[in-house]
Amino acid sequence: xxxxxxxxxxxxxxxxxxxxxxxxxxxxxxxxxxxxxxxxxxxxxxxxxxxxxxxxxxxxxxxxxxxxxxxxxxxxxxxxxxxxxxxxxxxxxxxxxxxxxxxxxxxxxxxxxxxxxxxxxxxxxxxxxxxxxxxxxxxxxxxxxxxxxxxxxxxxxxxxxxxxxxxxxxxxxxxxxxxxxxxxxxxxxxxxxxxxxxxxxxxxxxxxxxxxxxxxxxxxxxxxxxxxxxxxxxxxxxxxxxxxxxxxxxxxxxxxxxxxxxxxxxxxxxxxxxxxxxxxxxxxxxxxxxxxxxxxxxxxxxxxxxxxxxxxxxxxxxxxxxxxxxxxxxxxxxxxxxxxxxxxxxxxxxxxxxxxxxxxxxxxxxxxxxxxxxxxxxxxxxxxxxxxxxxxxxxxxxxxxxxxxxxxxx
Numbered sequence: 001x002x003x004x005x006x007x008x009x010x011x012x013x014x015x016x017x018x019x020x021x022x023x024x025x026x027x028x029x030x031x032x033x034x035x036x037x038x039x040x041x042x043x044x045x046x047x048x049x050x051x052x053x054x055x056x057x058x059x060x061x062x063x064x065x066x067x068x069x070x071x072x073x074x075x076x077x078x079x080x081x082x083x084x085x086x087x088x089x090x091x092x093x094x095x096x097x098x099x100x101x102x103x104x105x106x107x108x109x110x111x112x113x114x115x116x117x118x119x120x121x122x123x124x125x126x127x128x129x130x131x132x133x134x135x136x137x138x139x140x141x142x143x144x145x146x147x148x149x150x151x152x153x154x155x156x157x158x159x160x161x162x163x164x165x166x167x168x169x170x171x172x173x174x175x176x177x178x179x180x181x182x183x184x185x186x187x188x189x190x191x192x193x194x195x196x197x198x199x200x201x202x203x204x205x206x207x208x209x210x211x212x213x214x215x216x217x218x219x220x221x222x223x224x225x226x227x228x229x230x231x232x233x234x235x236x237x238x239x240x241x242x243x244x245x246x247x248x249x250x251x252x253x254x255x256x257x258x259x260x261x262x263x264x265x266x267x268x269x270x271x272x273x274x275x276x277x278x279x280x281x282x283x284x285x286x287x288x289x290x291x292x293x294x295x296x297x298x299x300x301x302x303x304x305x306x307x308x309x310x311x312x313x314x315x316x317x318x319x320x321x322x323x324x325x326x327x328x329x330x331x332x333x334x335x336x337x338x339x340x341x342x343x344x345x346x347x348x349x350x351x352x353x354x355x356x357x358x359x360x361x362x363x364x365x366x367x368x369x370x371x372x373x374x375x376x377x378x379x380x381x382x383x384x385x386x387x388x389x390x391x392x393x394x395x396x397x398x399x400x401x402x403x404x405x406x407x408x409x410x
Contacts (some may be wrong), residue, residue, distance in 0.1 A: 007037065007076070007372075007376045007377065008037075008372040008376065009037055009371060009372065010035070010036045010037020010038070010371045010372050010373060011036045011037060011368060011370075011371040011373070012033060012036040012037045012038040012195075013037035013038070013371075014037075014039075015033065015037075015038040015039065015101050015102065015198065016038070016039045016041070016099060016100045016101050016102070017030055017033050017034075017038050017039065017040045017041065017100065017101065017102040017103075017104060018041050018043060018093075018096055018097055018100045018102065018103045018104070019040050019041060019042045019043060019077065019104050020043050020103065020104065020105035020106075020107070020112075021104055021105060021106045021134070022049045022050060022051060022106065023050075023051055023106070023153075023183070024051075024073065024154065024180050024183040024184070024187070025106055025134050025154075025183035025184070025186050025187045025190075025214065026104060026105070026106035026134050026187070026190075027042075027051075027073040027074055027187075028073050028183065028184055028187035028188075029104060029132075029134060029186075029187040029188070029190040029191045029194070030042070030077070030104055031073045031074065031075065031076065031077070032187070032188065032191040032364070033102075033191060033194070033195075034075070034076035034077055035075075035076060035364040035366070035373055035374055035375070036364075036366070036371070036373055037371065037372065038102075039078070040076065040077040040078065041077070041078050041080055041096065041100075041385075041389055042074065042077045042078060042079045042080065042380065043080055043081075043082050043084070043093065044079055044080070044081050044082070044382055044383065045081065045082075045083065046081050046082075046083055046382075046383075046407065046409075046410040047382070047410075048065070048066075048081070048382035048383075049070070049074075049382075051066075051069055051070050052065060052066040052067075052070050052382065053067075054067055054069040054070065055067040055068065055069065056068045056069075058352055058354070058355040058357060058359065060354075060355050060356060060357065061352065061354040061355045062354040062355075063353050063354030063381075064354065065353055065354065065381050065382065066379055066381075068359070068361075070379055071350065071352065071359065071361060071378065071379045072361045072362065074379035074380070075348075075350065075361065075375050075376075075377060075378060075379050076375065076376055076377055077379065077380055078380060078384070078385035078388075078389055079380035079381065079382055079383055079384045079385055079386070080096075080383065080385060080386045080389050080390070080409070081382055081383030081386055081409060081410035082386075082408070082409055083407060083408055083409070084115050084117065085115065086406070086407065086408040087408075088403055088406055088408035089403075089408040089409065090115065090116060090117060092390065092393075092395075092403065092408065092409065093117060094117065094122075094125060095393055095394075096389070096393055097117075097122050097125060097126055097129065098125055098126055099393065100126065100129065101128070101129070101130060101198060101201070102129070102130045102131075102132065102194055102198065103122060103129060103130070103131045103132070104132045104133075104134070104190070104194070105132075105133055105134075106133070106134040106135060107135075108135065108149065108151065109133075109135055109138075109139050109140060109148050109149070119131045119133075119141070119209050123207060123209075126207070127205065127206065127207060128201045128205055128206065128207045129201075129207040130194055130197040130198055130201055130207045130208060130210060131207065131208075131209050131210065132190055132193065132194050132197075132210040132211075132212070133209070133210070133211055133212070134186055134187070134190050134212045134214070135148075135152070135211075135212075135213060135214070136150060136151065136152020136153075136156065136157065136213065136214045136215060137150060137152065137213050137214070137215050138211055138212070138213030138215075138216060139209075139211045141209055141211060142209075142211040145213070145215075147215075152214055152215070153182070153183075154180035154181070154182035154183045154214075155176055155182060156182065156214075157182030157183070157186070157214035157215055157217070157218045158176055158177060158181065158182040158218060159176075160215050160218070161182070161214070161215050161216075161217070161218020161219045161221070161222060162218060162219060162222035162225055163177060163181065163182075163218055163221060163222050164176055164177070165225075165236075165237065165238070166222065166225060166236050166237065166238060166239055167238055167239070168237075168238030168239075168240070169238065169240050169241070170238060170240060171237045171238055172238075173238060174237075174238055175238070181218075181221070182214055182218055183214070185217045185218065185221050186212050186213070186214045186216075186217035186218075189212055189217050189220070190210070190212045193210045193212060194210055197210050224236075228244070242297060242301065243264075244294075245294060246262070246264035246290060246294065247264065247290060247293040247294040247297045247300050247301070248261055248262070248263050248264075248269075248272075248293065248300050248301060248304050249261075249262045249263070249264055250262070250301075251329065252301075252304055252305050252308040252309075253305055253308055253309040254308055254309065254311060254312055254313045254315075254316055254328075255309065255310065255311060255312050256312045256313055257313050257328070257329055258313075258328075258329040259308060259313055259316050259317075259326060259327065259328050259329060260325075260326065260327045260328075260329065261304060261308070261320065261324065261325070261326050262324075262325040262326075263324055263325065264290045264293075265290070266288070266289065266290070268324045268325065269282060269287070269290075269293070270282040271323060271324055272304070272320070272324050275319050275320060275323065275324070276303075276304070276307045278303070278307075281303065286299075287299075287300060313328045313329075316328075336360075344365075344367075345363055345374070346362065346363050346365065347360050347361070347362065347363060348360065348361055348362075348363040348374065348375035350375065350377075350378040350379075351378050352378065353378075353381055361375065363375050382410070383409070383410045386400075386409055386410065387400055390403075390409070
């Protein structure tokens with residue numbers, strides 16, 4: 001299929017992805033593929049994916065087809081509106097799958113099977129197809145979790161996978177991570193797994209079922225707690241703003257906010273104490289190794305904090321920046337004003353249908369020397385590309401109108 005977006009070629013140009021996902025995890029996964037040039041055909045219900053209703057909305061948006069949530073993770077995609085419960089809608093879907101490389105869905109286990117378009121059915125029509133499922137607790141094909149029928153969102157995966165249990169200011173106050181890592185990390189792992197399966201399919205001509213559980217992905221992210229328990233018998237809890245194995249390593253107060261300082265290695269520790277004007281601390285055997293400093297973590301953190309608290313973030317940056325591992329704790333305003341962000345093109349501006357203004361979204365962090373990576377087009381309107389995609393699949397204009405009249409497409 002010709003990429004009707006007419007974009008700059010990316011590393012995945014020519015890869016066709018049928019995207020049945022919604023909310024955050026699945027769309028972020030397919031967004032990553034689209035950012036690298038894959039043709040991502042987003043299959044939506046006739047009235048659009050539910051997150052189109054999520055804000056924030058532009059103040060002058062006359063259409064309200066989608067808000068910032070949807071715009072951020074559905075860029076570089078084509079939208080085809082299909083009713084998968086309609087027999088003719090399923091026929092259209094099956095026809096699209098015949099020419100696809102990848103199908104991605106994040107429904108609850110069994111939904112696609114009940115629609116008659118599950119993995120086995122699709123694999124029978126396209127032997128090379130990579131079928132990826134991203135669910136809260138995985139798919140029974142790979143291992144039947146006792147929670148397989150439980151619905152799951154980011155916060156559920158964060159809680160059950162262990163990350164909330166080790167995050168917080170003290171042992172009695174667990175905290176949810178700010179960004180939706182319970183969605184985003186599984187999305188990234190799914191994108192990696194999909195490309196691994198595509199590589200296998202290219203070599204062997206054989207597709208396969210790719211299964212990612214949000215719970216599993218959080219557990220993999222929290223790998224440290226497993227070996228801490230196995231090697232040392234520990235049950236780690238919230239760790240505050242430090243690190244259980246490294247010191248100094250974490251957040252420290254400034255007069256106008258917070259900064260991060262990480263000096264677990266002796267050369268950095270010696271340099272930090274010199275900059276602090278207390279070189280004797282660098283020579284003190286009580287703090288002479290990371291292990292020794294970790295054993296006296298309270299003392300070390302207090303010494304560094306007492307020094308940092310008397311200085312502004314800018315003052316600390318002028319002293320530590322480029323010399324020891326350091327970074328200010330930035331707000332979004334700080335980030336948008338940071339020359340690094342501009343130099344790395346980490347913010348992209350996109351048009352928004354219904355609004356006279358352009359808006360900013362986060363760009364892809366991936367940079368490649370030969371191929372383009374990142375935002376090229378805004379998120380689509382519901383069914384914006386239905387006619388074009390079906391035409392390229394071989395449907396005549398009269399066929400498309402018949403399907404639309406039957407309410408199989410929009």
